[in-house]
Amino acid sequence: MDTHNPLIKVECKDHIAVLALNNPPLNLVTLELTKQLQEELDEIEENEDIRVVIITGSSETKAFSAGSDITEFETVSDDIVGKKLGMENQVFSQIESLSKPTIAAIEGLAYGGGCELSLTCDLRIVSEQVKFSLPEIKLGAFPGSGGIFRLPKIIGLSKSLEMMYLGNKINAQTAEKMGLANHIVPEDETLSFAIRIAEEITEKPREALKAIKRGARNSLYHTHDEAVAQTLQLIEQVVRTDDYKEGVTAFFERRKPHFK
Numbered sequence: 001m002d003t004h005n006p007l008i009k010v011e012c013k014d015h016i017a018v019l020a021l022n023n024p025p026l027n028l029v030t031l032e033l034t035k036q037l038q039e040e041l042d043e044i045e046e047n048e049d050i051r052v053v054i055i056t057g058s059s060e061t062k063a064f065s066a067g068s069d070i071t072e073f074e075t076v077s078d079d080i081v082g083k084k085l086g087m088e089n090q091v092f093s094q095i096e097s098l099s100k101p102t103i104a105a106i107e108g109l110a111y112g113g114g115c116e117l118s119l120t121c122d123l124r125i126v127s128e129q130v131k132f133s134l135p136e137i138k139l140g141a142f143p144g145s146g147g148i149f150r151l152p153k154i155i156g157l158s159k160s161l162e163m164m165y166l167g168n169k170i171n172a173q174t175a176e177k178m179g180l181a182n183h184i185v186p187e188d189e190t191l192s193f194a195i196r197i198a199e200e201i202t203e204k205p206r207e208a209l210k211a212i213k214r215g216a217r218n219s220l221y222h223t224h225d226e227a228v229a230q231t232l233q234l235i236e237q238v239v240r241t242d243d244y245k246e247g248v249t250a251f252f253e254r255r256k257p258h259f260k
Helices: 031-046 080-096 113-119 135-139 147-155 157-166 172-178 190-202 206-219 224-238 242-252
Strands: 008-013 016-021 052-057 102-106 109-111 123-127 131-133 183-185
Touching: 008 031, 016 031, 016 190, 031 080, 052 190, 080 113, 102 113, 102 190, 109 113, 113 131, 113 147, 123 172, 123 190, 135 157, 147 157, 172 183, 183 190, 206 224, 206 242
Parallel strands: 016 052, 052 102, 102 123, 109 131, 123 183
Antiparallel strands: 008 016
């Protein structure tokens, strides 16, 4: 990794890790950016002090990410899937499977691979001027880094197909209405808003948060009976924690719980 000019800037404070994409001007997703992102995710997963992860664009850039750097496709033309899209899928899946809650703070453009990256996060905070798009159809392709299967789980099949068939831009208001955005905030305030949400999450019990994320995400792939079985397994683990005992005790003592 180039420590003098990192493509991922990391700041950790108060149990929150902010990963800022730093590939000016539009944060194109390159092989090196993907590699550095993977390295940072590996460290964050192992760091018990980090409880929430925020992904955003750095202050030096003009977009969350305008997508994959298609100029790299020529250099890997002998194996585009194995050398580029395979890596993107691996790292994007790594974000999705992090045990910690994740928030995307999105300013400017979230196109193509940038949009697909945002879909891996649990929550999406967007600015009033944000634009989403999956324009791969205009290149004769389709979203190859997870958008084709993640988007329908978030906004439904019909709206997802329309977005991918046409490749048109989606504004903040439409994104919120579709369920693609959790909150719309004024320009340049997405990160501060995301941090406020993250701070509130850090006050919640760690094991219960992990169980919620695992149970909710896995439910998208489980049958009803499998989801019930997993729920019982997870709640059995959570009710054995000290934080659960503290929460119940605090409830009966009518005070705010102090979780570890």
